[in-house]
Amino acid sequence: MKPTRMNKTTALQALTSAALAIPGLAAAEVQTEYLYAHYQEADLPASKGVGQSSERYEINSHRFRLTSPLGEATAALNLTLESMSGASPWYIMPDANGKLTQIMSGASISEERADVEATLAYPVGDVQVAVSLGYSKEDDYEAVNGGAEFEHTPEGQAYSFSGGIGYSYDRLEPTVGRSSLDVIRKADRDSLNVYGGVSFILGPQTVLQTSLGYALGDGYLSDPYKRAYIQSQTDHIPDNRPGERSSWTASARLRHYVAPLGAALHADYRYYDDEWEVTAHTLDIAWHQTFADTWRLTPSLRYYSQSQAYFYAPFYQNVRADGLASSDYRLSPYGALSLRLDLRKAIGAWELGGGIERYEASADYALESVKVENPGLVEYLALSFKLAYRF
Amino acid sequence: MSKAWVSGVLLCLLTAAAPAAAPMAVPAGVQVAPPVWAPQADGTPTGLRDLRGQVVLVDFWASWCAPCLQSLPQLEQWYQTLRARGFTVLAVNVDTDRAKALAFLKRKPVTFPVVYDPEGWWPEQYGVGGMPASYVVDGQGKLRAVHSGYNEKDLPRIRQEIEALLSERGNAQ
């Protein structure tokens, strides 16, 4: 008998938690999770907003997840149910002194969103592969998406490669504002995204992942519920964005275990750049502190800053020559700061937890100085509750 | 200044990218297995010397190694069915925190000998390149097969190897 060598799911599985982005690969057990989140946007102060209703969005989300081993593979099923209500920014009107007023959408929108996603992860030789399919449905919006990801750790090495490709087909059919002639009836878009990365073990307590991503959106990329004010016409026109948007991201994720304190430090950074001239920086720092073995407290801080899209303006003097228009706060220049605190407690096979997040967007937080702040910038509070069980 | 940083980091990444542990090549069936001599939970040391004459599967494991949740119970099953024919497992735990290993064994109990090597002396001698890692040693203390990782598909083959060594041992006696 000849000595044999076998190389299978070594580092990958032993290191799943440290080296992998594909979820659930190490799950040798059936696991269920439930997450409830309540999201509440702060109402605009009277000085900024007018409209029949300035009560902003409130969302209740229920997320369920089931992970199970299936022979050599691992299957995961995700279900999301959300109910949303509230008014959203419609357009911005300047007064005689140039002071901006956010006009909110008239009717308070109330709708539901359901989203299902199934993922199957399995080994192909010594590469772990995961494929996923998803479907999302709202009154006025429908999306089908699919994707594939892989992860590979060369034998005996301290680094892993990972990558993925995803596609989504989205169709929208606005329900509000149908009476207006200039509001679209139906539209659709395709989105494609790819990423590739390498993670390195830098030390017995440190891992770093660096990656590059590319995304392309093609089709109707405007917001049918938003409009832009044209001063010379004293009227507003539909939000109108280019039909194509390609973007690049460069990201780094660092994990460092601080052994003397029994805590893990997470530092994530992402640089974003797109065809609409938006550049953005995101820095997310989290401290995962374990105590008494079964408790974990995680304070985290997220900083975000973006520049504006080239065609964005809070309002326009005249219609642009290229016809583009958007006063959406999401394309405006601003920065955002988010503070979070999450607590988890394991009791046998159960895990229980809760968390709070406060997010505030402001022109003052932007990296570059902002001349005019969009009055519709969002501020929200999100509370979450989590329950998980491992069979 | 910034160039120095960049080159420092590049150097760092390159060293990190170098093989973490050179995978061990077993030459044609004649290498002597490093002896393994380490304390069991009660403090009494044991090792291959005490198991001479038997076919031994030396298994390196840790509580944090996810596939070990499957591999240890599998080894226990083989041990139960093949011990009468002269097969045993010598499990070498490499956890730095003994309590974690004990908690793991409470969840997945085993009856074969388990020794504790928190310093990682023995995996170093064996050149362990992945977790779990197992080494099949024949009755003469020679290293006969190496397995890195855990995959259900490989189980019949490993079992065949063990059985072949058990027959070899039976014929020799």
Add this chain to the structure above:
Amino acid sequence: MKQLITASGMLLLLALTGCVPVKAWERGDLARPEMAFEPDPMLAGYRRHVEFSKEAASGGPVLSGGGCGCN
């Protein structure tokens, strides 16, 4: 300039963490659940969804699912 500062900060952090080749049996700390790139995929997914619907930038080392009519 600010990008440069951010970049050097990241590099400094990297250099400080040092780098020693790590043996297979020394990866216990790296295998801890809180050391995962995403220790709580469900919560991370929720937050990504909210951020995706409120900010211009999105993407990274993840697959983006379908969009939404989020306002």
